[in-house]
Amino acid sequence: MHDSESDIFSQTSTREEFCNSLEKIGVDAEVAQIGTDEIEEGDYYSKHFTHSPAMVTNHGCIRVKGYNIDVVQIIQKG
Amino acid sequence: MSKDPNPLPWGAQDRFQAHFIVKTGSQRVNSEFLAKTKLKTEGHFAAKKVANVEWIGGNITLMLNADSELANMISKLPYNDAKIWVEPTRNGIRIHGGWKSSYEFRVSKELFGVYDRIASHVKRALGSPPV
Numbered sequence: 001m002h003d004s005e006s007d008i009f010s011q012t013s014t015r016e017e018f019c020n021s022l023e024k025i026g027v028d029a030e031v032a033q034i035g036t037d038e039i040e041e042g043d044y045y046s047k048h049f050t051h052s053p054a055m056v057t058n059h060g061c062i063r064v065k066g067y068n069i070d071v072v073q074i075i076q077k078g
Numbered sequence: 079m080s081k082d083p084n085p086l087p088w089g090a091q092d093r094f095q096a097h098f099i100v101k102t103g104s105q106r107v108n109s110e111f112l113a114k115t116k117l118k119t120e121g122h123f124a125a126k127k128v129a130n131v132e133w134i135g136g137n138i139t140l141m142l143n144a145d146s147e148l149a150n151m152i153s154k155l156p157y158n159d160a161k162i163w164v165e166p167t168r169n170g171i172r173i174h175g176g177w178k179s180s181y182e183f184r185v186s187k188e189l190f191g192v193y194d195r196i197a198s199h200v201k202r203a204l205g206s207p208p209v
Contacts, residue, residue, distance in 0.1 A: 014180070018096060021184035039099055039169045046165040046172075048112050057090050068197035068209050070101045070170070077093035077177060 015060045015074045022072070027064060029072070034060035039071055053077050093177035096185065098193040099170040100200045110136040111166040111200065119157060128153045128160045138164065141199045148199075151192050159189050164196060171200050 012020075015031055022029040034040075039061060045052040059074035113135035120129045131149045133139040142148060142164075152160050158176060165172045173193050185193075198208035 014094065014183070018183065018185070022190070025185065025187040025190060027190060039101065042168040044097065044167065044172070046109070046112065046167055048109060048165065049114065049163060059094075066209065067194050068100060068201050069098045069173075069194055071099045073097045073099060073172075075095045075097060076090050077095075078088065078090040 013059065014076070015062055018072070018074055019062045022062065022064070028066055030063045030065070032061045032063050034058070037061040037071060039073055044073070044075055092179050094180060094183045095174055095177055097172040097174045098197065099172050100197045100204070101170045102204060105204060107166040107171060109166065111138050111164060111171050111203070112136040113139050113142060113164040115152065115160060115162045117157070117160055126157045128155065128157060131160065135164070138199065138203055141203060142196065145195070145199065148192065148195050151188065151195065155188060155192065162192070162196070164200070173197060173200070
């Protein structure tokens with residue numbers, strides 16, 4: 001038993017964690033609800049490169065403001 | 079029946095990727111937006127560094143190869159972060175790196191700067207003004 005461990009923890013999703021890492025470097029980013037962005041529909045790879053995975057899991061999007069990048073999508077292999 | 083000595087992994091793996099996307103709206107894009115970095119390196123193992131960057135792929139590589147500041151920014155990245163792909167898909171053009179485990183899954187200020195600079199070239203090629 002480690003007394004230094006907190007009894008309370010906040011459960012965060014992968015995209016929330018990644019959004020926090022963007023905010024830490026000064027990027028204005030906002031987590032979007034999963035399945036709400038048009039970018040989540042259709043293929044996530046062009047299939048022109050040999051490394052394209054056959055199966056992936058969508059973890060949703062992060063909207064970015066004030067940059068050339070419009071949105072960041074988080075993808076997990078398998 | 080003998081047991082498979084090398085079973086294939088299945089299900090979600092601890093490998094993540096972040097795709098930095100420039101939306102294209104209704105604009106149709108094709109393989110002219112395909113690009114990947116071809117790296118020349120120095121040193122080995124942990125000391126491996128990027129010495130020179132060349133973009134290979136579609137027409138967009140002409141713009142990317144002409145940007146010496148972008149090449150300079152990429153050469154300062156860790157070797158694994160310097161492997162970058164640009165892929166056109168139905169709703170947007172995706173800029174991404176390789177797979178990362180959950181422990182190393184984050185983005186540095188320098189890497190985000192490189193992705194945003196690539197995105198500015200993509201926007202220019204799409205005919206919209208970069209930010």
